[in-house]
Amino acid sequence: MIEKLKSRLVELGRVAVAYSGGVDSTLVLKASLDALGSENVVALLAVSPSLPQSEKDEALALARQLGAPLEMLPTEEVADPAYQANAPNRCYFCKDHVYRALRQFAEKGGIEHVLDGMNAEDTLDVRPGRAAARELRILSPLHDLGFSKADVREAARALGLPNWDKPAAACLASRVPYGTRVTPGLLSQIERAEAALFDLGFRELRVRHHGDVARLEVPEADLPRALHQREAVVAALRATGYTYVTLDLAALRSGSMNEVLKARSA
Template sequence: MVYQKLEQLKTNLRELNRIVVAFSGGVDSTFLLKVAVDTLGPERVLAITADSETYPSHELEEAKELAKRIGVKHQVIETSELAIPGYAENDLNRCYFCKKGLFEEVYPIMNKLGYENIVYGLIADDNSEYRPGAKAAKEYNVRGPLEEVEFYKEEIRELSKEFGLPTWDKPSFACLSSRIAYGERITQEKLNKVEKSELYLKGLGIRQMRVRTHEEIARIEVEPADMELVLRHHDEITKTIQSYGYKFVTLDLSGYKSGSMNKVLNL
């Protein structure tokens, strides 16, 4: 079944002809970029990565290396989500404003360079989650080829491993703003605190985590297997994360869960 999906994906990409891939360097967009280049050839694909306040610098460097490895033209554009009207207020439409702003930046580049379509890494799993960015994609006629053929994350990881992509087991990632509780204004200072805290925890050997921000509280989410490590180093972790500007540091016993901030939304 997974190979049937792959063949259908290739067919759909051929119909799109010359494409721009919104490329974050994550599991899904890397797989999409790889298949696009293999199917269309590098001359008909352009990867664009948005460098902004919500995108960690180490992720940008990884994206550059991945694009080089895949052998595709890669353009990094400077953007600012915090400058987009409505974004910093951080209501439930935050991701809509983000994607809308991104596509407005990418469309002129696509038209200028002679590409015909924009695609991004939406997948079938996203249909069961709150994804307001998908609304912006529909408004701008941006396609999600992986979702269209019902590719799921585990299938993408499986094929990514087969293709030799180093992202096959990369932890899931979302923009830094997703760590800040809805209704709490997003600022550069808060984004910096989150990035520093997560880089520090990563340095302890924790691969999958989130540092959720609730005003002065840092709520750490890790997978159950890593909780013992956090507790063993609780004093050091508390002092370090407090030094970044938090007053309280907590461990969420529910463990890591993608999109956990959405629990407060009554949708």
């Protein structure tokens, strides 16, 4: 599958890659560099309060390791009232800002093709941002070639990418219930809460924000550990402004804030 991906990329000539430091976009970036050479590839990292500083730092370090030209593009989605309103289509307004900034940068540099890292499984959840991708002509080679998440990790490992097994990440706004206004201050609180738990040794988690309540999601295997470290977890989250701390016994799952939407449509 790697060779099919590289062959597809060769057809494009020059590309800009919507890069986040996650395994999907890193695979697209690495394959682009291998197929086209660094002179024909640029990684574009969108930077806003919805991107944790730790994710930004890791993405920058990995791009340097790969020898990829990289540009950081500030995006203004958090200042958009439509984004702040946090309706179920919030992701559309986010991706519209992000992909528009990437498209404008690419076109100024004479680059026609902008690629993202969407894989073939990313359409299984609620994804309003895909409409923005279509409108702005963003290409998704992993999706088009049928790469599952397992295929992505296998290919990334084969290419020696250090983040081949990195847990999936999502923007900080995905921790906020629909209808709760998204602000930079709220995103900062969530970022600090999750960073405090990473410092306790947890590798994969989400702190879902419910006003004064922090609902912690960790993988099922980490539930006993979270209970064992209960006092430290509670202290860490209270230090970031939460009054109440809950542990979600359903464990970590991607897009859990969308469950309410699926229940309403059932």
